[in-house]
Amino acid sequence: xxxxxxxxxxxxxxxxxxxxxxxxxxxxxxxxxxxxxxxxxxxxxxxxxxxxxxxxxxxxxxxxxxxxxxxxxxxxxxxxxxxxxxxxxxxxxxxxxxxxxxxxxxxxxxxxxxxxxxxxxxxxxxxxxxxxxxxxxxxxxxxxxxxxxxxxxxxxxxxxxxxxxxxxxxxxxxxxxxxxxxxxxxxxxxxxxxxxxxxxxxxxxxxxxxxxxxxxxxxxxxxxxxxxxxxxxxxxxxxxxxxxxxxxxxx
Amino acid sequence: xxxxxxxxxxxxxxxxxxxxxxxxxxxxxxxxxxxxxxxxxxxxxxxxxxxxxxxxxxxxxxxxxxxxxxxxxxxxxxxxxxxxxxxxxxxxxxxxxxxxxxxxxxxxxxxxxxxxxxxxxxxxxxxxxxxxxxxxxxxxxxxxxxxxxxxxxxxxxxxxxxxxxxxxxxxxxxxxxxxxxxxxxxxxxxxxxxxxxxxxxxxxxxxxxxxxxxxxxxxxxxxxxxxxxxxxxxxxxxxxxxxxxxxxxxxxxxxxxxxxxxxxxxxxxxxxxxxxxxxxxxxxxxxxxxxxxxxxxxxxxxxxxxxxx
Ligand SMILES: Nc1ncnc2c1ncn2[C@@H]1O[C@H](COP(=O)(O)OP(=O)(O)OP(=O)(O)O)[C@@H](O)[C@H]1O
Ligand SMILES: [Mg+2]
Numbered sequence: 001x002x003x004x005x006x007x008x009x010x011x012x013x014x015x016x017x018x019x020x021x022x023x024x025x026x027x028x029x030x031x032x033x034x035x036x037x038x039x040x041x042x043x044x045x046x047x048x049x050x051x052x053x054x055x056x057x058x059x060x061x062x063x064x065x066x067x068x069x070x071x072x073x074x075x076x077x078x079x080x081x082x083x084x085x086x087x088x089x090x091x092x093x094x095x096x097x098x099x100x101x102x103x104x105x106x107x108x109x110x111x112x113x114x115x116x117x118x119x120x121x122x123x124x125x126x127x128x129x130x131x132x133x134x135x136x137x138x139x140x141x142x143x144x145x146x147x148x149x150x151x152x153x154x155x156x157x158x159x160x161x162x163x164x165x166x167x168x169x170x171x172x173x174x175x176x177x178x179x180x181x182x183x184x185x186x187x188x189x190x191x192x193x194x195x196x197x198x199x200x201x202x203x204x205x206x207x208x209x210x211x212x213x214x215x216x217x218x219x220x221x222x223x224x225x226x227x228x229x230x231x232x233x234x235x236x237x238x239x240x241x242x243x244x245x246x247x248x249x250x251x
Numbered sequence: 252x253x254x255x256x257x258x259x260x261x262x263x264x265x266x267x268x269x270x271x272x273x274x275x276x277x278x279x280x281x282x283x284x285x286x287x288x289x290x291x292x293x294x295x296x297x298x299x300x301x302x303x304x305x306x307x308x309x310x311x312x313x314x315x316x317x318x319x320x321x322x323x324x325x326x327x328x329x330x331x332x333x334x335x336x337x338x339x340x341x342x343x344x345x346x347x348x349x350x351x352x353x354x355x356x357x358x359x360x361x362x363x364x365x366x367x368x369x370x371x372x373x374x375x376x377x378x379x380x381x382x383x384x385x386x387x388x389x390x391x392x393x394x395x396x397x398x399x400x401x402x403x404x405x406x407x408x409x410x411x412x413x414x415x416x417x418x419x420x421x422x423x424x425x426x427x428x429x430x431x432x433x434x435x436x437x438x439x440x441x442x443x444x445x446x447x448x449x450x451x452x453x454x455x456x457x458x459x460x461x462x463x464x465x466x467x468x469x470x471x472x473x474x475x476x477x478x479x480x481x482x483x484x485x486x487x488x489x490x491x492x493x494x495x496x497x498x499x500x501x502x503x504x505x506x507x508x509x510x511x512x513x514x515x516x517x518x519x520x521x522x523x524x525x526x527x528x529x530x531x532x533x534x535x536x537x538x539x540x541x542x543x544x545x546x547x548x549x550x551x552x553x554x555x556x557x558x559x560x
Contacts, residue, residue, distance in 0.1 A: 054446060056442070075450070076445045077450045080445070088442070092446070093443070094436050094440050094443065095440070096435075097436065097439065105447065106447050117430035117457070124429055
């Protein structure tokens with residue numbers, strides 16, 4: 001059985017893309033309450049692991065356990081409703097909806113009753129208070145009526161994070177939340193993640209090592225689909241294999 | 252709020268034109284336009300709001316027309332039951348087609364729906380009671396609630412018009428409902444909607460069945476208007492025509508499909524003397540429209556209004 005402090009576990013997780021093993025025998029363990037980083041060079045298989053965990057892809061072999069339950073065969077939407085909510089490497093908003101409406105899409109799901117096509121949308125106005133406070137948390141309260149497509153990149157990512165948090169996930173999966181951001185935005189988003197992590201567990205893919213060092217308590221290094229090393233930042237960053245594989249590949 | 256105000260304006264305009272129509276043009280022509288407008292609006296619910304391009308909507312329109320005709324002419328059921336039969340056949344076919352088609356997207360989705368619709372077309376040719384090339388004729392209009400004689404043109408017209416308004420209201424309501432919001436989110440970013448925990452395929456299927464059921468209503472209504480159901484209703488031309496009407500008027504706008512249906516209806520009716528040139532002219536108008544205003548007529552007007560205020 002899964003020990004109690006483990007929120008998420010993969011056993012021998014493998015993904016074969018027509019002969020190419022993108023993920024090889026990965027045993028990943030994410031402790032409850034951790035901010036856990038998944039790092040590795042480009043093409044290491046990080047996003048593929050996320051796609052497997054959220055059931056956007058089916059593993060070739062191995063299993064996935066969340067809260068002690070086997071979710072290897074669950075549907076993506078089921079996994080999300082159990083509390084595993086992801087963000088995407090490329091920012092994922094609903095472009096022509098306003099910032100407020102973006103958040104409401106998430107709040108509405110938690111509220112239910114979304115198949116009642118004969119209902120007036122006035123029932124949604126009851127969600128506005130909560131939506132606004134989520135927007136305010138990420139500094140977007142003045143953008144509430146701006147279409148997401150018109151927001152600058154950093155704000156799009158902030159909106160995406162706020163939408164994800166609207167679901168109050170117990171496990172937050174963030175795929176490169178600071179990618180493509182300027183220095184200031186990186187600091188802001190890191191701070192947001194730190195605050196969001198209170199009371200929940202975070203697994204994040206991140207290339208920005210100072211962010212990883214500052215935020216994460218456990219780091220798993222992936223290389224060519226396999227786990228190369230695992231431990232605290234201090235441990236991992238001293239590991240010669242990691243230096244060679246990861247830092248070397250970055251330079 | 253402005254969205255609602257604009258919807259009210261569009262609604263007001265439609266109601267006005269609709270009330271006066273039978274005094275300005277032939278009632279049968281006006282009724283046919285209303286049926287097509289309803290058909291296009293139902294189609295737009297799927298294309299414009301769920302982002303699904305079906306190329307098989309003729310099946311729902313046509314099969315419902317035959318069903319409505321059959322239960323009234325052969326079984327002697329009242330007109331209301333004929334309409335219900337049309338809706339049921341549309342919904343049932345929609346459920347069947349939809350359950351299989353929504354697993355695919357884009358061109359594959361369109362091709363699967365087209366394939367199913369062609370299947371229904373060939374079935375209609377084979378089944379004896381449909382009347383084959385002659386069509387299913389002599390459908391009685393009947394009496395509304397057993398009293399109002401629908402053979403009288405004006406009575407029939409206002410009956411059709413009332414049903415059109417009710418269905419149009421339901422579509423508009425659906426678009427604005429919490430369900431409609433989810434549909435739009437799925438259209439905008441399907442993986443994201445999935446990652447938020449929405450069972451995307453169930454929403455798509457619901458939208459598909461709704462659209463098919465309302466297309467069935469349009470088909471049944473038209474069968475009573477023209478008092479026959481015929482093979483062309485089921486042919487892929489009809490599926491193409493509804494795409495054309497929707498794009499012309501403006502997909503993803505509430506009133507656009509009705510405007511598109513009116514335009515196509517007028518072109519086909521008043522140019523009927525030109526024979527097969529009508530197709531060429533409609534096609535040319537369509538190409539010109541798509542090239543010069545991609546958002547469709549209503550879409551362009553809306554953008555213009557937005558820009559100038
Ligand atoms: N659907 C797919 N079909 C085939 N190969 C794939 C597919 N998805 C990913 N791959 C391959 O699997 C490998 C791992 O890709 P993945 O996107 O998981 O890497 P990553 O670690 O997220 O990289 P990056 O840092 O660039 O985001 C890559 O070589 C990629 O080309
Ligand atoms: Mg990646």
